[in-house]
Amino acid sequence: MAFRLRPGESVSRGLRRLAKKELLSAHDELRKTNPPHDEAIHEARKSIKKVRAVMELIAADHGRGLAGCQKRVRKVNRTLSGLRDADAMLAVLTKLRNRYRRLFDEHTFARLRRRLSSHKKAAMKAAQDDGAWKTVDRELRKLRTKAKRWQPTHRRFGALEEGIQVTYRRGRKAFARAREKQGAAEFHEWRKQIKALWYQLRLVERCSPGIGKDVRVLHQAETLLGEDHNVVVLCEELSKDASLCDVASLRRAADRYECALRQKAIASAVRVYASRPGNYVRRVRDAWKRWHRRRETVEHARTRRAAA
Numbered sequence: 001m002a003f004r005l006r007p008g009e010s011v012s013r014g015l016r017r018l019a020k021k022e023l024l025s026a027h028d029e030l031r032k033t034n035p036p037h038d039e040a041i042h043e044a045r046k047s048i049k050k051v052r053a054v055m056e057l058i059a060a061d062h063g064r065g066l067a068g069c070q071k072r073v074r075k076v077n078r079t080l081s082g083l084r085d086a087d088a089m090l091a092v093l094t095k096l097r098n099r100y101r102r103l104f105d106e107h108t109f110a111r112l113r114r115r116l117s118s119h120k121k122a123a124m125k126a127a128q129d130d131g132a133w134k135t136v137d138r139e140l141r142k143l144r145t146k147a148k149r150w151q152p153t154h155r156r157f158g159a160l161e162e163g164i165q166v167t168y169r170r171g172r173k174a175f176a177r178a179r180e181k182q183g184a185a186e187f188h189e190w191r192k193q194i195k196a197l198w199y200q201l202r203l204v205e206r207c208s209p210g211i212g213k214d215v216r217v218l219h220q221a222e223t224l225l226g227e228d229h230n231v232v233v234l235c236e237e238l239s240k241d242a243s244l245c246d247v248a249s250l251r252r253a254a255d256r257y258e259c260a261l262r263q264k265a266i267a268s269a270v271r272v273y274a275s276r277p278g279n280y281v282r283r284v285r286d287a288w289k290r291w292h293r294r295r296e297t298v299e300h301a302r303t304r305r306a307a308a
Contacts, residue, residue, distance in 0.1 A: 053199035057163035
């Protein structure tokens with residue numbers, strides 16, 4: 001089911017519905033096997049990020065019921081993120097080798113894969129031994145119970161407006177810093193803000209083609225920067241042991257790949273962040289109002305025909 005508010009649904013009820021659905025989805029994915037498979041961890045992480053986007057909207061609107069919930073979400077996300085990074089490093093290692101065929105010989109590539117596979121297994125074993133999955137299961141169940149009481153202060157688009165504007169403003173500032181400094185930390189921060197705005201706009205995506213276009217652009221930029229982050233994490237891990245490979249050559253290849261990814265992300269998203277925050281959220285609000293007026297007109301005409 002799409003991560004969208006339903007036509008005719010109150011925003012407050014819709015946010016709670018989506019949060020509970022995603023928390024249940026994360027819970028069910030992680031319980032399919034013990035320990036969870038890579039794909040289950042990936043899907044659970046996506047659900048948790050959607051829940052976080054909902055919480056940020058409610059928090060920006062000074063809503064109720066969030067006490068303690070943000071801490072629980074961070075706790076779950078920390079567990080899942082470490083394991084997902086371990087899996088992503090294996091994937092990006094293969095991509096780097098395919099892109100730069102002379103970077104590793106067969107022997108070095110096999111040695112690096114063994115090292116990363118061992119790292120992944122160790123991370124999974126540590127999570128199992130520490131009882132992390134029981135903790136995650138408990139936190140997800142508690143969050144789902146608490147989500148029933150989440151309540152934004154305003155109604156209709158007013159419940160979303162401040163959150164979207166805050167996220168857009170943060171993303172615009174992060175975008176400017178990333179373009180200026182060109183550092184991994186700055187691009188990672190921009191990626192987080194892109195993802196938050198992407199999820200928030202998906203809630204109202206059907207309101208207009210323009211919003212749908214922004215959703216697609218943000219997804220493209222986030223995907224590029226996600227790959228960039230994976231390269232950064234891989235280099236940090238392999239640089240811990242200089243005997244594994246030619247670290248200088250790896251760093252040069254990684255720099256070229258990262259530069260290409262970052263420039264593509266900037267080029268794709270520059271239009272989205274060209275507006276002032278107030279103007280941007282006003283455009284989204286106007287699209288929301290036009291969409292609802294059209295729906296009300298159609299419903300009214302349908303009612304009149306049925307009564308005739």
